[in-house]
Each structure stands twice: as structure tokens, then as C-alpha cells.
Amino acid sequence: MDRESLRNYRGALVACVIIAVAGIIMGDCRTIPQGMKTIFYNNALLITDYVALVGTAVAFLNVSLVMFFSMVLMWVNKLPMNGKGIFTIGLMGGFAFFGKNIYTMWPILLGTYLLSKFCKEKFSNHLILGLLATSLGPAIGVAYLFDGVGIIGVLAGLLVGIIIGVVIPLLAVHTAKLLNGYNLYNGGFAVGLLALILVPVMQGFKFTFEHESVWSTGNNGQFAPFLYLIAAVCIITGYLSDKENAFRNYLNILKRPGVTKDDFLSLDGIGAVMVNMGVNIIVCVSYILIIGGDLNGPTMGGILTIMGFSANGKHVKNIVPIMIGVFIGSVINPSATPKSPGVQMAVFLGTTLAPIAGTYGFLPGVFAGIFHSFTVLKIGIAYAAANLYNNGFCGGIVSVVLFPVYDKFFKKNTYSEPSPSRIREKF
Numbered sequence: 387m388d389r390e391s392l393r394n395y396r397g398a399l400v401a402c403v404i405i406a407v408a409g410i411i412m413g414d415c416r417t418i419p420q421g422m423k424t425i426f427y428n429n430a431l432l433i434t435d436y437v438a439l440v441g442t443a444v445a446f447l448n449v450s451l452v453m454f455f456s457m458v459l460m461w462v463n464k465l466p467m468n469g470k471g472i473f474t475i476g477l478m479g480g481f482a483f484f485g486k487n488i489y490t491m492w493p494i495l496l497g498t499y500l501l502s503k504f505c506k507e508k509f510s511n512h513l514i515l516g517l518l519a520t521s522l523g524p525a526i527g528v529a530y531l532f533d534g535v536g537i538i539g540v541l542a543g544l545l546v547g548i549i550i551g552v553v554i555p556l557l558a559v560h561t562a563k564l565l566n567g568y569n570l571y572n573g574g575f576a577v578g579l580l581a582l583i584l585v586p587v588m589q590g591f592k593f594t595f596e597h598e599s600v601w602s603t604g605n606n607g608q609f610a611p612f613l614y615l616i617a618a619v620c621i622i623t624g625y626l627s628d629k630e631n632a633f634r635n636y637l638n639i640l641k642r643p644g645v646t647k648d649d650f651l652s653l654d655g656i657g658a659v660m661v662n663m664g665v666n667i668i669v670c671v672s673y674i675l676i677i678g679g680d681l682n683g684p685t686m687g688g689i690l691t692i693m694g695f696s697a698n699g700k701h702v703k704n705i706v707p708i709m710i711g712v713f714i715g716s717v718i719n720p721s722a723t724p725k726s727p728g729v730q731m732a733v734f735l736g737t738t739l740a741p742i743a744g745t746y747g748f749l750p751g752v753f754a755g756i757f758h759s760f761t762v763l764k765i766g767i768a769y770a771a772a773n774l775y776n777n778g779f780c781g782g783i784v785s786v787v788l789f790p791v792y793d794k795f796f797k798k799n800t801y802s803e804p805s806p807s808r809i810r811e812k813f
Contacts, residue, residue: 387464394467394540394656396459402454404616405479409446412608417441422448427535427798429527430485432599432771433727437483438602445483445683449690452482452491456517459495469649469698472659473570474514476694481521485774490523490530493544497551513556518573519554521774522581526550528593528772541570546588553580553645561782567645568745569785570699571738574778581769581779595770601727602682609681610671613689617667622691624660628807632657636665637804643799644699651697654805663696666705670734673709677724684727688734695737704744704751705737711755712736718762721745732762735777739785746796750788758784 421444428434436445456478465471478486498516502509529543558576565572589595624632635658642648650659670689674681675777691702716729722731736758743751760781766773773779 387465391467391471394472394651395461396456397769398453398467398472401475401479402450402457405446405453406450408612409443409450412612413441413443413446415443418444418447421445425487425601426489427531428776429524429531429595429597430487430490430545430774431524431528431595432774432776433484433599433601433684434597435484435600435602437605437683437686438600442605444607447742448487449479449482451488452486453479455488455491455492459513459517463508463513465510469651470514472651472697473694473699474517476697477691478517478520479696480687480689480691481774483683483690486520486523490526490543490547491517492521493526493547494519494522494551494554496544497548498555499551500548501552515558515573515789516551518558518775519550519577519763521574521577521778522550522554522584522772524637524772524774525581525584525588528595530589532593542593546584549584550577550580562646565782565785566789567647568741568789569738569778569782570644570646570695570740571735571775571778571781572646574666574738574773574775575782577775578765578769578773578782581773584801585769585772588771595772597771599727601680601684603680606675606681609686610675613667613671613681613686617664617671620660620664620667624657624662624664627660628655628657631655632661632803634658635807636661638803638805640703641702641801642701643741643801644701644704645741645745646699649698650701652804653802653808655769658805659697662701663693665702666692666696666702669702669706669709673733674730677713679725679730680727684731685734688731692734692737695740700737700740701744704740707743707748707751708737708739708755708758709733711752711757713753713755713761715756715759718756719763722759722763726763728763729759732759733775736762736781738778738781742788742792744784745799746792747799750792750796754784754788757788789808 421440527542532539561576635654742754765777
């Protein structure tokens with residue numbers, strides 16, 4: 387494994403430790419044993435804010451553990467910690483704030499492992515998509531609870547997980563061609579398609595997809611300073627790791643459309659990526675504070691997801707138009723407000739459409755955000771809130787509809803040149 391990947395793995399490990407320690411400092415570690423049990427006995431359908439459900443200490447610990455085990459699997463299978471690896475860790479950690487957990491991820495990964503054995507291919511070829519498929523963890527949670535977590539429920543959860551783990555890596559390869567790189571959460575789109583079939587089948591067999599939304603408030607006073615501190619650390623670390631080029635290369639990131647092939651880590655270096663992470667965090671936290679919204683599990687999960695994709699697709703120039711569009715959509719929508727829980731999540735997770743804004747411009751990005759804001763609040767009904775990547779599925783639909791229109795009438799930004807310093811490093 388190359389030196390850059392080794393360094394990035396160490397950075398990811400440090401992030402796991404920081405999150406766990408921060409949870410203990412801001413929460414009550416005495417709640418951990420009962421809290422982890424509570425997570426196990428909850429189906430985690432959207433929206434389940436783990437901060438509200440089990441408290442800060444347990445929620446942060448779950449995030450840390452999900453990130454850690456994901457990272458270990460990637461390490462053991464010798465996957466490079468490049469832009470794709472970083473966004474995978476960010477995505478796993480982000481959604482572990484409100485649905486993913488260390489109980490429901492393993493049956494899905496077992497399915498992906500069995501797929502690799504059946505196809506006589508390396509597990510590493512499918513591992514990333516297997517990890518992303520864990521967004522259907524709530525379906526396994528529903529299965530576990532079928533008979534009160536008895537043997538039938540555990541076996542049902544295992545079977546459902548294996549099906550998910552086998553199908554998603556195959557399906558996601560196909561959907562990636564359909565999306566043309568304009569929806570960053572291709573895994574979410576693939577998972578949504580499977581959920582449209584899987585959930586009705588499970589309902590037919592009397593599995594119960596019932597859930598009362600859990601959403602915490604009143605955390606801004608402790609979470610905002612923590613996130614701003616993380617942003618500062620990212621920017622300072624980025625600068626110190628590449629004093630000469632970090633900010634210069636960051637400006638180069640801002641030129642990029644942010645389509646799925648844009649690996650900022652490879653093109654611009656870790657210094658610029660860390661600066662990008664810090665700036666994106668500041669923008670997101672400031673937005674929540676300005677509208678008087680809530681920093682909690684779901685919104686912090688969205689911010690952590692944006693952090694991950696700051697290495698592969700998202701920057702302030704292509705996420706802000708989407709955020710503005712979602713905000714405008716919530717203002718003109720009689721059924722929502724900017725403070726509606728689903729809208730607060732969509733402001734961040736709707737940036738799956740960042741490549742639309744980066745490729746076609748500010749106004750096309752704003753309109754994409756508006757359409758997304760209406761669609762995302764209704765589409766989850768189709769699969770009973772079992773797909774945690776609801777925004778990824780919705781973003782896929784919006785991008786498929788808008789792509790042929792935008793491609794016909796708007797000029798494309800196709801900039802893909804590496805930063806000059808990265809070219810010099812290679813030669």
C-alpha cells in the first residue's frame with residue numbers, strides 16, 4: 387500500500403478516536419451499555435436520531451465503531467484510502483448517527499462476501515458497494531424484531547442481509563451508467579430500487595415497518611463549537627501538510643464539476659482536501675445556526691457525509707446552489723418549512739446533486755435543489771422509510787430527469803486537470 391494511503395488510514399483512525407472521545411466528553415458514558423442494547427432493539431427506520439434515542443455518548447460511540455470496522459475491512463482487503471475510500475468512511479460514519487449500526491451491517495457484508503466467492507473474485511472488488519449497501523440496515527432491523535429478536539427473526543435478518551449484500555454490488559454497477567456521474571450517491575439510488583421490491587415482499591410476509599420519528603433539539607450549544615473546532619483543525623492540518631500548495635490547490639478544486647470521477651485527493655492532494663473539508667463544515671454549521679435549525683444526529687450525519695465527499699465530488703461552489711435550492715423549495719412548499727426535519731437533512735444530503743451545479747452552473751443547481759426538496763419528502767413512503775439513502779435515491783431520479791434537459795440547453799464545465807503541484811510530484 388502506498389505511503390499516502392497509509393497516512394490517510396492513520397488520519398481515519400484518529401478521526402474514530404476523536405469522535406468516541408468527544409461523545410464521552412459531551413455525553414454520559416454510564417449510558418453506553420443500555421444505549422447499545424436500545425440501538426439493537428430499534429429498527430432504525432427514517433428518521434431515528436441516535437442522539438435523541440440513546441444520548442450523545444452512545445451515538446458517537448456507534449459512529450466511531452461503524453467507521454472503525456469499515457476502515458479495518460478496507461485495510462485488511464488492501465483498498466487504498468483515496469478519495470473513494472475517504473467518502474466511504476465519511477458516509478458510513480455520517481449515517482451511523484441515524485440508522486446504521488454495528489448490528490445490522492454484518493449480514494449485508496456477509497452477502498457481499500458470498501457474492502465474491504460465488505463469482506470467484508476478490509472481496510475487495512465488491513467491498514465498497516457492500517459497505518454502501520448497509521443503508522438498508524433498517525430492513526434487517528425490522529427482520530430482527532419479527533419475533534422479538536428470537537431465532538426466526540435473527541435468521542430472517544440474516545437472509546434479508548445476504549440478499550441485499552448480493553444484489554446491490556451488481557445493481558450499482560448498472561445504475562452508475564444510468565446516472566452519468568451526476569448523482570454522487572449511486573449506491574443510494576441502487577439501494578432505493580431494491581427497496582422498492584424488497585420492502586413490499588417483506589410486508590407481504592407480515593414484517594412490520596412501523597416507526598415513530600425521533601428528532602432531538604437543543605444541542606446547538608455543544609455541537610456547533612465542536613464542529614467549528616473540527617473545521618479549524620481540518621484547515622490548519624491541511625495547510626501544515628502542504629504549506630506551499632494547500633490553498634492554491636483548493637482554488638483548483640473549486641473549478642471542478644465534482645462528478646464521480648473527480649478524485650480531489652489524487653488531483654489536488656490531501657492539503658487541499660482538508661481545507662475543502664473545513665470550509666464545507668463551516669458553511670453547513672453556519673446554515674443551521676442562521677435558520678435556527680437543529681444540530682443533532684441526522685444533520686451532523688449529513689455534515690459528516692459532506693466531509694467524506696469533500697475528497698471526491700463536493701466543494702462549496704457546487705453544494706451551495708443545491709442548498710439554496712432546497713431552502714427555496716421548503717419556503718414555497720405549503721407542506722414544509724426550512725426547519726422541517728426532512729428538509730434540514732435534504733439541505734446537506736441533497737448535495738448528492740452537487741455535480742449538476744458544478745457542471746451546468748449556479749441556477750441549474752438551484753433548480754435541481756428545488757425539485758429535490760419537493761420529491762425527497764414524499765418518495766420514502768414507497769419503501770416505508772427503510773432506505774437510509776433516501777436522498778441518494780431521490781437525487782438519482784432528479785438527475786436522470788434533468789440531465790437530458792440541462793445537457794441540451796446549458797454549457798458543460800468539464801475541467802479535470804490536476805493541480806500543477808500534483809503533476810510535478812509525478813515527474
